Amino acid sequence: MPIVLFVLAGCAAQPVPRRQAAVVRPRVSAETLAKRLVAQQADWPRRRRYDCGRIKCVALTFDDGPGPYTGKLLDLLHKREVRATFFVLGQMVAADPGARFTRRIVDEGHEIGNHSWSHPALTGLSPEGVRHELGQTEELVRRLTGVRMRMMRPPYGSTDDRVAAETRREGLAQILWDVDTLDWLHRRPEAVVRAAATAKAGSIVLMHDIHPTTVEAVPKVLDTLSRKGFTFVTVSELYGRTPAPGRTYTAR
Numbered sequence: 001m002p003i004v005l006f007v008l009a010g011c012a013a014q015p016v017p018r019r020q021a022a023v024v025r026p027r028v029s030a031e032t033l034a035k036r037l038v039a040q041q042a043d044w045p046r047r048r049r050y051d052c053g054r055i056k057c058v059a060l061t062f063d064d065g066p067g068p069y070t071g072k073l074l075d076l077l078h079k080r081e082v083r084a085t086f087f088v089l090g091q092m093v094a095a096d097p098g099a100r101f102t103r104r105i106v107d108e109g110h111e112i113g114n115h116s117w118s119h120p121a122l123t124g125l126s127p128e129g130v131r132h133e134l135g136q137t138e139e140l141v142r143r144l145t146g147v148r149m150r151m152m153r154p155p156y157g158s159t160d161d162r163v164a165a166e167t168r169r170e171g172l173a174q175i176l177w178d179v180d181t182l183d184w185l186h187r188r189p190e191a192v193v194r195a196a197a198t199a200k201a202g203s204i205v206l207m208h209d210i211h212p213t214t215v216e217a218v219p220k221v222l223d224t225l226s227r228k229g230f231t232f233v234t235v236s237e238l239y240g241r242t243p244a245p246g247r248t249y250t251a252r
């Protein structure tokens with residue numbers, strides 16, 4: 001037990017802090033605090049059990065929000081009891097009035113991931129810059145929702161060994177995709193549906209909830225993939241566990 005002894009010795013060496021008499025005002029509501037405590041558990045959001053090695057699963061992912069159309073998307077997903085994964089931008093979370101959509105993403109059982117603060121190519125930043133982009137978003141999402149994010153998506157899918165090292169340090173897996181709908185480029189619902197329909201068992205589909213044309217396409221995307229026998233899962237559910245920090249995933 002040499003490690004334990006070392007830690008105990010380390011604690012004993014610290015000066016004992018004086019007790020503060022002043023009343024500490026809580027920074028968050030009791031509800032948020034409760035959620036935060038729950039979120040400290042290893043598996044958040046609570047995963048449903050799907051064996052995606054045996055059934056046809058697909059993970060729909062939405063980047064760059066929350067934005068003005070995220071509410072409509074959440075309504076659609078809720079109505080169909082579909083869970084997705086949202087890779088949010090810190091700047092968009094900060095601009096989300098009352099954090100309404102950010103909270104709904106979490107409350108309605110979707111998975112939330114880190115897409116940086118301001119969408120730079122992380123490969124062009126210093127390690128401190130990468131840490132800042134991820135850390136600021138992490139801090140804000142955690143403060144608003146109580147959730148400690150376990151995955152990130154590098155903007156533009158741009159990553160390298162240095163970015164991977166930082167994500168490992170931050171405890172985040174890197175989630176890429178194997179189906180790119182190019183929704184940001186063409187802005188046509190039918191093209192989103194056509195691209196999403198190419199998903200295979202275990203695919204991760206890339207979309208952006210900041211485009212109304214993408215949200216418009218979602219009912220047909222769900223219809224088309226349902227008809228092909230797909231079950232819609234979050235990224236963690238796709239793998240049956242929390243993806244490993246620093247590792248890169250493109251599909252199951």
Ligand SMILES: [Zn+2]
Pocket residue numbers: 063064115119155156
């Ligand atoms: Zn993006």
